[in-house]
Amino acid sequence: MDAAVIAAYRSSWDAQTAAYSKASSDGTDLKKNTTLRALFDIEHDLEVMRKAGQVTTGKPTIHPKVVKVTTAKIPTATVADCVDTTHWTLIDKASRKPVPLPTTRLIKYASTATLEKWGKTWMVTKLTAQEQTC
Numbered sequence: 001m002d003a004a005v006i007a008a009y010r011s012s013w014d015a016q017t018a019a020y021s022k023a024s025s026d027g028t029d030l031k032k033n034t035t036l037r038a039l040f041d042i043e044h045d046l047e048v049m050r051k052a053g054q055v056t057t058g059k060p061t062i063h064p065k066v067v068k069v070t071t072a073k074i075p076t077a078t079v080a081d082c083v084d085t086t087h088w089t090l091i092d093k094a095s096r097k098p099v100p101l102p103t104t105r106l107i108k109y110a111s112t113a114t115l116e117k118w119g120k121t122w123m124v125t126k127l128t129a130q131e132q133t134c
Contacts, residue, residue, distance in 0.1 A: 002066040005077040008033045008122035020056040023049040058087040075117040082134035110134040
């Protein structure tokens with residue numbers, strides 16, 4: 001079960017990375033494993049990026065671990081992660097130059113995700129970036 005949870009989580013991140021690279025979820029698999037609040041938050045970020053003329057290059061490095069699974073009517077799982085954005089850069093779409101970011105921004109940060117099993121598919125329902133390094 002843990003492998004299926006991690007696979008869904010990684011699939012969601014791969015789709016997020018693809019969406020952020022063009023500031024749009026169109027043509028990505030984002031809705032395949034991501035839904036509800038998590039999808040709303042990502043779409044909001046993408047809208048902000050589009051208005052600012054920004055996209056990302058590269059990709060984050062993730063290190064997910066399943067920390068809890070429940071076997072309720074709708075099974076849930078919690079994934080803890082350390083997201084490393086060292087090689088994931090926000091750039092100006094037109095100039096292709098990096099966008100200056102606050103020096104207080106964490107490059108590596110703790111993150112948690114909640115997933116629910118919908119039928120045979122694990123779906124990321126909530127992503128929470130922590131305000132702490134890892």
